[in-house]
Amino acid sequence: MPIAGLTPLDTLMRKVRVRTHGVEYRTVARVISLENLSAQWRPELRFLVRAADAEGITKVAQLRSAGLTNLISLTSSLHVADQWQAEPVVETGGILMDEDVVAFADHMNHAHVLYRYTDQHHTVFLTNRCNSYCLMCSQPPTKQDDSWLVNEAVEVANHIASSPHTLGFSGGEPLLLGEHLRLVLDTFAHQHPSTRYDVLSNGRLLANPIYAEHMLKGLSERVTWMVPLYGHADFLHDFVVQSPGAFEETLAGLLNLRRFGQAVQLRIVLIRPVLENLAALCEFIGRNLPFVREVALMACEPIGFALANPELTDIDLREWSAELSHGIRTLKRAKIPAILMNAPLCALPQILWPYAHKSISDWKRTFAEDCATCRVKTECAGLFSWHHPGKFSMKIQKIEGIINV
Numbered sequence: 001m002p003i004a005g006l007t008p009l010d011t012l013m014r015k016v017r018v019r020t021h022g023v024e025y026r027t028v029a030r031v032i033s034l035e036n037l038s039a040q041w042r043p044e045l046r047f048l049v050r051a052a053d054a055e056g057i058t059k060v061a062q063l064r065s066a067g068l069t070n071l072i073s074l075t076s077s078l079h080v081a082d083q084w085q086a087e088p089v090v091e092t093g094g095i096l097m098d099e100d101v102v103a104f105a106d107h108m109n110h111a112h113v114l115y116r117y118t119d120q121h122h123t124v125f126l127t128n129r130c131n132s133y134c135l136m137c138s139q140p141p142t143k144q145d146d147s148w149l150v151n152e153a154v155e156v157a158n159h160i161a162s163s164p165h166t167l168g169f170s171g172g173e174p175l176l177l178g179e180h181l182r183l184v185l186d187t188f189a190h191q192h193p194s195t196r197y198d199v200l201s202n203g204r205l206l207a208n209p210i211y212a213e214h215m216l217k218g219l220s221e222r223v224t225w226m227v228p229l230y231g232h233a234d235f236l237h238d239f240v241v242q243s244p245g246a247f248e249e250t251l252a253g254l255l256n257l258r259r260f261g262q263a264v265q266l267r268i269v270l271i272r273p274v275l276e277n278l279a280a281l282c283e284f285i286g287r288n289l290p291f292v293r294e295v296a297l298m299a300c301e302p303i304g305f306a307l308a309n310p311e312l313t314d315i316d317l318r319e320w321s322a323e324l325s326h327g328i329r330t331l332k333r334a335k336i337p338a339i340l341m342n343a344p345l346c347a348l349p350q351i352l353w354p355y356a357h358k359s360i361s362d363w364k365r366t367f368a369e370d371c372a373t374c375r376v377k378t379e380c381a382g383l384f385s386w387h388h389p390g391k392f393s394m395k396i397q398k399i400e401g402i403i404n405v
Contacts, residue, residue, distance in 0.1 A: 014363060015110035016102070019091040023105050028114065028155040029072060031100040034059060041068070045159055048074045048090060048102065099161045103152065114156050121361035122164045124153050126184065127172040132202050133242040134228075136271050136306040136313045141172055150180045154187050163192035168200060175205040175215070182215055189220040196222045198265075203227040204246055206253030216260035224263040224293065227254060230274050232284035240273060254289060264292045271300050271313045275320045282327040286334030295331055297324065298359075299342040299394075303386050316393040317347040324348070328355060344371075345380045346397045353379075360384060374398035 029046040034056050037049055051057045051073050060073045074090045090104060090111070099117035115122060126149055130141035153169075167188065174181050188197060203225065206212045227250065230240035234247035257264050266285060268274060274281070285295060299317060300306055306313040317324065324340070331338045340352060341359035348356060358381045365382040374380070376399045383396070 014113040014116070016095050016113060017109065018104055018111045020104055020106050020108070023072065023090075026103055026105045026108070026152075027072075028101065028103050028152060028159055030159040030161060031074065031096045031098055031102060033098050036098060037071075040161060043070065046070045046072065048072050048096070048104075050074045050096070050098070052076075101156055101159045114152070115160055116363070117162065119362055121168075121363070122166070123168040123170050123361070124156055124184075125149065125171070126153055126169055126174045126181070127177060129176050130171060130173040130202075131176065131204060131243065132173065132246060134269075134305065135240055135242065135309045136269055136300050136304070138301040138304040138306065139170075139172070140304050147177075147180070150177060150184060153184045157184070157188045157191045160192065163195045166196045166198065167192075168198040170200045173202055173205075174199055175201050175203070178211075179214065182219070185219060185223060189222065193220075193222075196224070198224050198226055200226045202241070202246070202250060203253030203257065204243075204249035206256045207249040209256060212253070212256035212260065216257065216262055219260070219262070221261075224265055225257055226265045226267055226296075227257075228267045228269065229254075229281070229285070229289075230268065231277055232280045236273065236277055236281075240271070251288075254292075258291050266292045266295045267298060268295065269298050269300055270315060270317065270320070270324075271306075272315060273312060275315065275323050278320075278323045278327045279330065282330040286330060286336060290334060290336065292336060294337040294339060296339050296341050297327065297355075298340075299347070301342065301384055302388075302392055303384065314393045316395065317343055318394075321349045321352070324352060328352065342381060342384070344383060344394075344396060345376050346374070346399055347394055356381060358382075368396040370396050370398045372398075375400060 027046060029048040030040070031048045031050065032040055033050045037047065041047065047070060049060050049071050051060055052075070057073045057075060060071055064071055072090065074096065076091065096102060097117065100113060101115035102111045102113050104111035114124070127146050128139065128142045128144070129146065133141065169184065185197065188195065197220070206215065229237060229250060231237040231247065237247040237250065238244050254264060266289065268281065285292065300313045300315060328338045338355055340348065340356045343356060345353055345356060358379070360381050360383070364385045366385045366387070367377065367382050371377050371380070371382070
């Protein structure tokens with residue numbers, strides 16, 4: 001469940017309780033063990049060096065005195081930390097591991113984990129501002145100036161040691177960053193050329209051909225744009241995103257993505273007004289947007305604006321299995337791949353299981369008690385951590401047997 005008092009930044013950036021000394025400004029650093037420091041040290045980076053005891057902190061202090069001022073000690077011993085008030089020391093519960101990238105400062109009670117090396121899913125948060133106000137938005141937008149996140153994203157790119165297979169960029173609406181978004185994309189592509197990148201964007205600003213050219217021309221071919229479409233007509237899509245004119249802008253943006261050879265995943269969040277018109281939407285996509293790489297049909301995340309609009313967003317997908325099956329068949333006839341995301345297998349008819357993906361990020365995925373003995377738990381997407389058993393329409397029921405189909 002959402003934690004009272006947390007800001008949007010806290011929600012998207014995992015927090016680890018810390019106590020710091022001597023770090024005045026918010027600082028990004030790579031976590032590293034003392035043993036591995038020599039192999040990874042670079043003068044332009046900052047390192048949070050894990051020191052198990054006073055001897056380790058003494059060694060870090062000696063290295064700092066010798067000129068390696070980009071080192072900061074990290075210890076899980078409060079007793080050891082209290083002995084070193086004059087040195088930069090971060091105290092934590094031992095959760096941070098080698099090659100994690102974190103941000104911290106004296107005025108912060110927690111460190112934000114910007115990149116966790118052991119995760120299967122990686123996301124860089126770029127802004128909480130948005131030009132849409134979707135009925136089911138999991139991260140309601142704010143208007144505060146958060147442009148500092150661009151510089152921090154560049155720092156993350158520089159501090160990641162091992163390039164991940166895939167990394168996503170999210171908001172808010174990343175396109176609101178303009179040329180700064182292109183800077184972030186180019187920096188990551190340069191630092192991590194083997195990584196594939198997913199940009200979660202409503203695509204609306206790409207309707208401007210000049211903006212689209214500046215953003216897309218020469219962009220890495222390893223970028224995929226994940227763009228939502230919620231209706232086959234303007235009044236449907238514009239209602240869901242609560243922004244008049246968004247439908248036409250989104251379509252124009254999609255055509256410009258096609259013009260510059262960009263890969264596109266269309267995203268359809270399965271709320272009531274979308275499901276009621278899913279057949280027509282899939283027909284529209286097949287006729288007018290055959291160039292998209294795939295279409296993702298996504299169960300609604302029960303957080304944010306979705307909680308304020310339960311009559312539209314609280315859905316039991318079992319009641320809509322016919323619509324889902326018809327929509328996927330329509331896309332299949334158009335030779336457009338379809339995938340199902342964020343839905344536990346028990347909420348889907350077995351015939352649709354081959355389309356279901358384990359899409360919920362590992363750090364925010366959980367399972368209900370009934371899932372413990374489920375036959376298909378290892379193949380299931382699971383639930384969002386803020387799912388309340390019994391509170392939402394979608395009920396969880398363990399699978400005890402499987403019929404081969």
